[in-house]
Amino acid sequence: xxxxxxxxxxxxxxxxxxxxxxxxxxxxxxxxxxxxxxxxxxxxxxxxxxxxxxxxxxxxxxxxxxxxxxxxxxxxxxxxxxxxxxxxxxxxxxxxxxxxxxxxxxxxxxxxxxxxxxxxxxxxxxxxxxxxxxxxxxxxxxxxxxxxxxxxxxxxxxxxxxxxxxxxxxxxxxxxxxxxxxxxxxxxxxxxxxxxxxxxxxxxxxxxxxxxxxxxxxxxxxxxxxxxxxxxxxxxxxxxxxxxxxxxxxxxxxxxxxxxxxxxxxxxxxxxxxxxxxxxxxxxxxxxxxxxxxxxxxxxxxxxxxxxxxxxxxxxxxxxxxxxxxxxxxxxxxxxxxxxxxxxxxxxxxxxxxxxxxxxxxxxxxxxxxxxxxxxxxxxxxx
Amino acid sequence: xxxxxxxxxxxxxxxxxxxxxxxxxxxxxxxxxxxxxxxxxxxxxxxxxxxxxxxxxxxxxxxxxxxxxxxxxxxxxxxxxxxxxxxxxxxxxxxxxxxxxxxxxxxxxxxxxxxxxxxxxxxxxxxxxxxxxxxxxxxxxxxxxxxxxxxxxxxxxxxxxxxxxxxxxxxxxxxxxxxxxxxxxxxxxxxxxxxxxxxxxxxxxxxxxxxxxxxxxxxxxxxxxxxxxxxxxxxxxxxxxxxxxxxxxxxxxxxxxxxxxxxxxxxxxxxxxxxxxxxxxxxxxxxxxxxxxxxxxxxxxxxxxxxxxxxxxxxxxxxxxxxxxxxxxxxxxxxxxxxxxxxxxxxxxxxxxxxxxxxxxxxxxxxxxxxxxxxxxxxxxxxxxxxxxxxxxxxxxxxxxxxxxxxxxxx
Numbered sequence: 001x002x003x004x005x006x007x008x009x010x011x012x013x014x015x016x017x018x019x020x021x022x023x024x025x026x027x028x029x030x031x032x033x034x035x036x037x038x039x040x041x042x043x044x045x046x047x048x049x050x051x052x053x054x055x056x057x058x059x060x061x062x063x064x065x066x067x068x069x070x071x072x073x074x075x076x077x078x079x080x081x082x083x084x085x086x087x088x089x090x091x092x093x094x095x096x097x098x099x100x101x102x103x104x105x106x107x108x109x110x111x112x113x114x115x116x117x118x119x120x121x122x123x124x125x126x127x128x129x130x131x132x133x134x135x136x137x138x139x140x141x142x143x144x145x146x147x148x149x150x151x152x153x154x155x156x157x158x159x160x161x162x163x164x165x166x167x168x169x170x171x172x173x174x175x176x177x178x179x180x181x182x183x184x185x186x187x188x189x190x191x192x193x194x195x196x197x198x199x200x201x202x203x204x205x206x207x208x209x210x211x212x213x214x215x216x217x218x219x220x221x222x223x224x225x226x227x228x229x230x231x232x233x234x235x236x237x238x239x240x241x242x243x244x245x246x247x248x249x250x251x252x253x254x255x256x257x258x259x260x261x262x263x264x265x266x267x268x269x270x271x272x273x274x275x276x277x278x279x280x281x282x283x284x285x286x287x288x289x290x291x292x293x294x295x296x297x298x299x300x301x302x303x304x305x306x307x308x309x310x311x312x313x314x315x316x317x318x319x320x321x322x323x324x325x326x327x328x329x330x331x332x333x334x335x336x337x338x339x340x341x342x343x344x345x346x347x348x349x350x351x352x353x354x355x356x357x358x359x360x361x362x363x364x365x366x367x368x369x370x371x372x373x374x375x376x377x378x379x380x381x382x383x
Numbered sequence: 384x385x386x387x388x389x390x391x392x393x394x395x396x397x398x399x400x401x402x403x404x405x406x407x408x409x410x411x412x413x414x415x416x417x418x419x420x421x422x423x424x425x426x427x428x429x430x431x432x433x434x435x436x437x438x439x440x441x442x443x444x445x446x447x448x449x450x451x452x453x454x455x456x457x458x459x460x461x462x463x464x465x466x467x468x469x470x471x472x473x474x475x476x477x478x479x480x481x482x483x484x485x486x487x488x489x490x491x492x493x494x495x496x497x498x499x500x501x502x503x504x505x506x507x508x509x510x511x512x513x514x515x516x517x518x519x520x521x522x523x524x525x526x527x528x529x530x531x532x533x534x535x536x537x538x539x540x541x542x543x544x545x546x547x548x549x550x551x552x553x554x555x556x557x558x559x560x561x562x563x564x565x566x567x568x569x570x571x572x573x574x575x576x577x578x579x580x581x582x583x584x585x586x587x588x589x590x591x592x593x594x595x596x597x598x599x600x601x602x603x604x605x606x607x608x609x610x611x612x613x614x615x616x617x618x619x620x621x622x623x624x625x626x627x628x629x630x631x632x633x634x635x636x637x638x639x640x641x642x643x644x645x646x647x648x649x650x651x652x653x654x655x656x657x658x659x660x661x662x663x664x665x666x667x668x669x670x671x672x673x674x675x676x677x678x679x680x681x682x683x684x685x686x687x688x689x690x691x692x693x694x695x696x697x698x699x700x701x702x703x704x705x706x707x708x709x710x711x712x713x714x715x716x717x718x719x720x721x722x723x724x725x726x727x728x729x730x731x732x733x734x735x736x737x738x739x740x741x742x743x744x745x746x747x748x749x750x751x752x753x754x755x756x757x758x759x760x761x762x763x764x765x766x767x768x769x770x771x772x773x774x775x776x777x778x779x780x781x782x783x784x785x786x787x788x789x790x791x792x793x794x
Contacts, residue, residue, distance in 0.1 A: 004680035062646070267632050309554060321617050321718030328622040334539070334556035350629040368556070 011077035022047065025158070034093055034175045034196035044107065044176040047074065049092025049100065049136075050187055052179070055116035056188070063192065068157045071372035072167030080182035080189070088129070088281075091235065091371035093196070099173050100202075100281035102139015108174035112198040113165040115176060121153030128153065129179045131278070133162050135287075136174035143168040145288065147280070150184070152225055153191055155205035166206030174245040183245055185224040186359035207224075209354070211292045216275050218360045220315065221254040222246035225376035228291065229359035231258075232278025233284065233320075239267035240289055240372070241275065247376065252302040252341045262364065269287040272313075274363030276320065277380075283357050285322015288357035295380035298358065299330075300345040306374035313364045317346055317382075320358035327355040335366070337375055348382075393584045394526055396634050396683070403680025404634035405673035408482070408526065412728050414672055415526075415684025416511035416770060417455035417484065418738065419639060421693060425743050425755050428695040431480075434462035434471055439666060443472050444690060445479035447739065451763055453769040455526055457484040457686045465487065465518045466663045476524025484638070484686070485519060486529035486590065487512050489570070497534070498520040500547035500566045506571075510575050513581065520582040528578055528585060529638060530571055533592035540561040560687035564596040565775065568603035575606040590638055596627055601631040609683065611638035615731075617718025618663045624671045636726060639684035640664055644760055645735035647712045647725035654737070654761035656721050661687065661762045662769055669773045687766075695790060706743075709734050738763045758779060 005279055006244055033042040038061055056079040061074035095105045115133050128151050134143035144167040151160065162176075175197060180189055217226040222245050234241055240263040247259035262273050278291045299317050316331030328351040332344060360380050365372065397405045406413045422440040433440065442657045448456070456475060463470050475481040479744045490508045496505040512530070519525055536542040538560050550562045575587040586608035591597060593614060600607075610633045614620055620637070627635050642660035644651035668685045671678035697709035712729035722730040741755040765778055 246669060284723070285720060321716070322720045322723070323618070323623060325617065325619060328626070334558075334560065336556065351625065352625065 011118065013075060019309050021056050022267040030200035031110060032198040034115075034117075034198070035061075035193070036069075036073040036195060037073065038199070040070075042168070045093035045095045046097040047095065049094045049174065049177065050089070051092065051177075052086040052089040053080075053082050053084045053182075054089060056081050056089050059091070065195050066192075068120075068194035069203070069273070070195075073118075075192050076178075078180055078189045080185050082173050082182055087183065088179060088181040090129075090177055092177040093175040094136070095175070096171055096204070098141075099136070101136045101140050101142075101173065104140050104143070106140070106171050109169040109198050112169060112200045113163070113167075113204050114201055114363070115162040115164060115198050116159055117176065117196040117258055118155045118157045118159050118194045119151075119153055119191050120155055122155070122192075124153065124155040126153040126189035126191050127151070127180065127184035128191070129181055129184065131160060131162060132174075132179075133164060134167075134169075134172055134174055134175050135177070140171070140173065142174050143171045147289070150225055151181075152187075152267035155194075157194070163204060163207040165204045169198075180216075182201075182227065182314045184227075203213035203282075209292045211294050212382075214295050216293055216296065218299075218382070219245070219258060219377065220379065220381070221251075222256040226253075229277035229279045230281040231275055231277050232281040233278045233361070234272035234273075234357070235275065236273040236365075237262075237266055237268045238263050238273065241273055243275070249376070251376075252304075252378035257302075259378045260362075260373070262373045264366050264370060266366060267287045269351060271367070272365035274314075274342065274361060277360040278320070278356050279357055279359060283320070283324075285320050285325050285357065287357075288324045290324065290326065290357040291359070292383050293353040293356050295351055296348050299380070299382050300343055301360070301380040302341050302343050302378045303335075303337055303338060303352065304341045304376050306376075308337065308339035310375050311335070311361050311364060311368040312373075312375070313368065314362065315344065316345065316350075316358075316361050316363075317348070318353070318356055318358050318373050319361070324355070324357065326358050328352040341376075341378070353382075384419040386791075389499060392523075394586060395587060395703075398671055399680070401676070401680065404636070406687060413454070413684075415455050415636060415686065417457055417638075417684065417686035418453050419686055419689040420444070420456035420458060421520040421689060422691055423693050423695060423710075425580065425694045426458045428702070428705055431705070432462055432464070434464055434467035434469075439474075440655065441475055442478070443754065443757060444739075445475050446632055447757060447759065447763075448481055448690070451738075451759075451767045452531070453481060453612055453684065455482050455484060455684075456690070457486060457529065459486045459532060460488050461485060461515050462521075468519065468579050469522060470522040472522045474580060481524070481694055483522075483524045483528035484527045484529050485515065485525060487515060489531045489574075491531065491534045495737075496543050496545045497537070498545055498547065499563070499570055500545075500550060505570050508570070509574050509577065510562060516582050518580050520691060525585050527588045527609065527636075528537075528582075529588045529590050529611055530574060530607070532590040534567060535564065535779055536592045537594050539595055540566070558769065560596075560666055561599060564599040565603050568600045571600075571602045575608070579600055579606065583700065588636055588638065594630065597627065597631040601677070607633065609634045609636050611636045612714065613639040615718065616714055616769060617716070617720065618660055620664065620667050623781055625682055628679055628681055631680075634683050635648070635681050636683045637668060639688045641688040641721060641736055641760075643732045643735040644737070644740075645712075645732040646722045646764070647710075647730040647732060648722035648774065650710065653721070656719075658762040658765040658778075660719065662765055662774075665766060665769050687738065689736050690738055691738050691755075694741065696733040722752075738766075760771055 037061035062073040067073040130147045130149035132147035139320040220226040242261040246256045251257035314333035318326035319329035588609040588611040589607040590611045644657035671682040693703040698704040713733045714731045715728040739757045
């Protein structure tokens with residue numbers, strides 16, 4: 001019974017909060033807090049959804065040093081030790097706690113149109129891959145998923161906004177998540193989050209798809225904030241692949257290049273292998289997350305083989321098909337690599353690049369590389 | 384000037400003032416509302432001579448097709464009996480108004496592999512095709528000649544690899560691929576020109592897998608009239624219409640596309656899933672036909688794969704399997720995303736693409752009633768309604784998607 005009363009109290013508090021906000025005159029900001037201060041009765045979600053290398057994370061949600069407002073903020077420490085061998089970590093604020101979509105929870109936030117939060121880094125330069133609202137699937141899925149990023153933190157409190165105008169917020173269980181990775185933060189990251197809230201801003205318009213400026217890098221250097229897309233789409237004999245995105249062995253430009261090792265074991269029985277750089281990670285067309293690269297006329301990259309003579313059947317952009325497909329595809333190949341660095345170009349003239357989730361890919365097979373292949377890639381960019 | 388009756392017989396493509404391409408049949412604009420037709424009964428395999436099937440399945444099928452609104456069938460390959468072919472083509476046209484696209488593999492599936500760089504082989508293929516055209520060109524039901532079907536996938540060696548000493552000497556794999564493409568497309572062009580000479584009334588379609596190597600065809604196969612693409616891209620054809628306009632500016636006919644009706648993840652027949660994809664695909668075709676000012680205007684229509692299920696396709700060498708409607712998937716395609724989470728992502732079921740499903744005939748059924756029963760699937764009715772009232776989306780509620788497995792470590 002007590003549980004029921006407590007639930008009712010929360011329900012009343014929430015519904016009154018939203019209702020009250022809706023009754024305010026237009027032009028005035030309505031809000032629905034996620035976190036204001038430790039122990040605040042206005043906190044509506046719990047930072048319970050730890051993902052990826054969750055063993056690398058620690059959190060103090062009552063941290064009292066230099067909050068943005070009130071008396072506390074939340075301190076996160078990400079060690080980037082890859083405890084779960086994932087190379088990334090993140091946290092979702094959920095309702096109820098640990099709800100990955102299996103329980104009916106969440107809130108109807110219809111009427112609100114943005115999420116704001118304040119963040120600062122301990123040292124400055126900490127890279128947050130993305131900040132997202134919604135996106136939890138399951139039996140009771142969030143009704144939207146919107147993300148921003150990557151962002152580079154500074155040591156001063158800075159507000160960040162996720163534009164939710166025009167989005168269906170009728171069921172939000174995952175109010176917010178952040179994700180960071182070890183490549184971008186090789187020494188880990190300590191950062192602070194405060195004053196997270198959903199708001200209504202009458203002046204806010206639905207975000208159009210932003211057309212990206214050129215050049216647009218897939219890979220510049222290990223951990224570079226310029227990098228876009230994640231080399232998460234391993235195909236064919238994926239067990240025979242090794243990827244080092246920070247090879248210091250004679251990079252073409254900068255400090256690192258990408259080293260790919262393809263063994264000839266045919267471990268998964270495919271006799272071919274390949275790799276997609278995707279956004280978001282592991283997106284085979286199931287997530288709405290493509291970039292508008294309409295300004296690009298070509299994709300260029302540098303490549304070399306360990307021995308020379310390694311044959312790549314195809315280098316390509318786009319071509320992932322799913323619920324949210326790439327808007328086009330283009331490629332070159334077969335290509336026989338030299339031992340020395342050589343630049344290659346994929347012509348994108350006339351292509352529809354308005355929605356690209358598969359930013360770059362390669363594929364080859366054992367028939368043309370009977371001993372496997374080791375090759376390097378660098379400076380992959382749309383121009 | 385040709386007499387009116389002669390010009391009415393001519394099937395041709397008109398270029399409109401805005402550059403759009405419109406197919407004209409019997410003097411009127413014609414949208415191809417087609418279906419691939421390969422009526423192999425349960426228990427038989429691909430070499431079954433359906434042209435001489437005593438049950439005449441095309442009469443039952445033709446009536447059902449006509450009710451749906453289908454106006455074209457595509458045969459992949461001619462039979463051996465010319466008279467039997469004439470009878471089927473005439474029956475479909477005279478009884479149901481359904482026209483025929485007659486295809487030819489160009490020796491692609493023969494043994495040994497197709498040696499398109501060998502003059503004797505080229506001569507033989509050319510002679511075969513021209514004999515076919517000569518034999519059937521005066522049939523009223525003929526609409527198009529279709530040359531090849533995904534033969535271009537052989538250029539990279541993915542399917543039926545072929546080469547020659549001349550090509551192999553080039554060594555650079557990209558140059559070898561381009562040389563094979565040039566070799567094949569010049570043959571296509573030679574045949575297309577010969578067909579135009581002996582039959583000026585029916586356009587020549589080139590059956591190409593996706594848009595692969597059409598930039599080469601742009602140089603070496605200028606005499607084909609229509610590019611026929613075989614496309615499996617799920618809900619959308621993507622940028623195909625515009626890309627073709629940019630690379631090989633010919634009218635486009637989607638000569639093979641569709642969706643299967645078996646959900647490999649749920650392990651059950653899923654008519655909604657098939658209908659859902661087909662409706663979206665037709666909506667895109669209609670957006671890009673000549674009469675739609677907002678589209679690219681180069682699409683002549685489409686030919687769905689396919690009319691009936693084919694029970695022989697999985698394990699085609701096992702005669703016992705021809706009697707079983709196999710549910711094991713044959714290939715993977717993420718564009719058909721409702722069942723992509725099936726084991727090993729194998730979600731495409733070759734035996735389940737029919738707009739109508741087959742049921743085994745009654746045991747000991749007398750002649751005339753010994754044909755597999757046809758049961759239209761939901762897609763049959765959905766596309767019938769779409770053709771009456773074209774819309775931009777699907778009438779099918781978004782089919783249920785499988786719940787994602789374990790979230791903890793998903794980014």
